[in-house]
Amino acid sequence: MSKVLVVTSGKGGVGKTTTTAALGAALAQNGQSVVLVDFDVGLRNLDLVMGAERRVVFDLINVIQGDANLAQALIKDKRVPSLSLLPASQTRDKDALTAEGVAKVIEELRKKFDWVICDSPAGIERGAQMAMYHADMAVIVTNPEVSSVRDSDRIIGMLDSTTEKAKKGEKMEKHLLLTRYDPQRASRGDMLGTDDVLEILSIPLLGIIPESGDVLRASNVGAPVTIAEPESAAARAYNDAARRLAGEKLEVTIPTERKGLFDWLFKRRVS
Amino acid sequence: MTFLSNIFKRRSSAPVARDRLQILLAHERISGGDGKDDLLAQLHREIMEVIKRHVVVDQDKVQIKLDRGAHCSTLEIDVEVPGLTDVKPGEKPTIQAASAPADAKKA
Numbered sequence A: 001m002s003k004v005l006v007v008t009s010g011k012g013g014v015g016k017t018t019t020t021a022a023l024g025a026a027l028a029q030n031g032q033s034v035v036l037v038d039f040d041v042g043l044r045n046l047d048l049v050m051g052a053e054r055r056v057v058f059d060l061i062n063v064i065q066g067d068a069n070l071a072q073a074l075i076k077d078k079r080v081p082s083l084s085l086l087p088a089s090q091t092r093d094k095d096a097l098t099a100e101g102v103a104k105v106i107e108e109l110r111k112k113f114d115w116v117i118c119d120s121p122a123g124i125e126r127g128a129q130m131a132m133y134h135a136d137m138a139v140i141v142t143n144p145e146v147s148s149v150r151d152s153d154r155i156i157g158m159l160d161s162t163t164e165k166a167k168k169g170e171k172m173e174k175h176l177l178l179t180r181y182d183p184q185r186a187s188r189g190d191m192l193g194t195d196d197v198l199e200i201l202s203i204p205l206l207g208i209i210p211e212s213g214d215v216l217r218a219s220n221v222g223a224p225v226t227i228a229e230p231e232s233a234a235a236r237a238y239n240d241a242a243r244r245l246a247g248e249k250l251e252v253t254i255p256t257e258r259k260g261l262f263d264w265l266f267k268r269r270v271s
Numbered sequence B: 001m002t003f004l005s006n007i008f009k010r011r012s013s014a015p016v017a018r019d020r021l022q023i024l025l026a027h028e029r030i031s032g033g034d035g036k037d038d039l040l041a042q043l044h045r046e047i048m049e050v051i052k053r054h055v056v057v058d059q060d061k062v063q064i065k066l067d068r069g070a071h072c073s074t075l076e077i078d079v080e081v082p083g084l085t086d087v088k089p090g091e092k093p094t095i096q097a098a099s100a101p102a103d104a105k106k107a
Helices: A016-029 A060-064 A099-112 A126-133 A146-159 A183-187 A194-201 A213-221 A233-245 A261-265 B002-009 B014-031 B035-054
Strands: A003-008 A034-038 A083-086 A115-119 A137-142 A173-181 A205-210 B062-068 B073-079
Touching (some): A003 A016, A016 A034, A016 A083, A016 A115, A060 A099, A115 A126, A126 A146, A137 A146, A137 A194, A146 A173, A173 A194, A173 A233, A194 A205, A194 B014, A205 A233, B014 B062, B035 B073
Parallel strands (some): A003 A115, A003 A137, A034 A115
């Protein structure tokens, strides 16, 4: 049973591409076959975050238009063999994403992989619509900040109304991933807390990714944080989130940087 | 003393953010463009029309809230109605009722 997952947010810069890369790599490291599909036509970045920018020959649009077949366009990850990437086009515009073309590609990918993870562009336009249309489930990436929460609410509304699942009258499985979370600022009352965001958006929590320099370090070297810094707090949070996606029941905690026994013993518990 | 009062005076900003978001999103969910929310917008409009037909309502005293739950959504319309005596529209009511909430709920 393969799953099509869209990573979306509405707002830009909240960590969709980072999340796509990290969750995909974590699922692949757990033995699942995973393909990451970049839907950000014109502004592709997933290839760069994955360290595959110099290996792109064909892209999603080439496959849709029949200039290349899927096998030619897929880039196999060199670190995790069961992980592949289908890059977006950097030169075409979003109109090249036709509904039928995308449907055909997704259908083909479903046959080949356990997980098809679609990295949505920011906004609510065609690219974002196409990325979410065929999804079985969605990860909504949200920062604990007013504009991000508002945009997430808008995207949740779209997931419930404009997707294939919604049109069939089925329920879209939605998960909230809170990123760039700072437990200290939240406990001081200067950042929206987990409970606040959950109360407002009322969808289940997939995980909390703490604000961490390791995420930037990983993207600098072109690797998902779960591969580049597997022991970091952010990577452990992503790993747990990936296991929850795969159906495991794990308590949601905010991992802290491992400094010693003390930190480990007093790992913060939430919800 | 000033030190202590400074500590207590400093309001944390997260509750402000939460309250602002809750009010804003309640409105946006009602006026949102998609099919499901259109129904709530229509309900809201028609319920308000019915209320206006019978009592004079101050627009500022109407609170509309839409809560989206996992299984059902709730449309809550809180209308502060002035004294429910036989007041004709346009006439200024003399008695002010403290608060008479009229809840319209949609499952």
